[in-house]
Amino acid sequence: MSNECAEKKPSVVEVRVTESECPAMPAGDVLVLEGPAINYEKSGPVCLTAINAIYPWIMATRFGVKTEVLDYDEENSCYHAVCPCGAVHYDIRKMDV
DSSP states (O other): OOOGGGSSSOOEEEEEEEEEOOTTSOTTOEEEEETTEEOTTSOOOOOHHHHHHHHHHHHHHHTTOOOGGGTEETTTTEEEEEOTTSSEEEEEEEEOO
8 A cells, every 4th residue: 555645746736615605615626635735835725624524525536536426527527515514516536736
């Protein structure tokens, strides 16, 4: 098993806000994760409650797991997730590096 945290080129995951009724994370905002870390230069605001709730989808994306059980959208190559309060919708996809 590899230790992705120590690899030279970690996976890059984009979490894009597609719909929002929340001023903390408006529609169009993007969160970029490089391996386990947030790239703050490429990212907008972060709601930790939402990120904690959608982290299973982020981890599945990081490691290339594609499953309909977590609503993987094969046509758009992403997962769809919603924050716990239902106010923010996300598309989560692995980016080419």
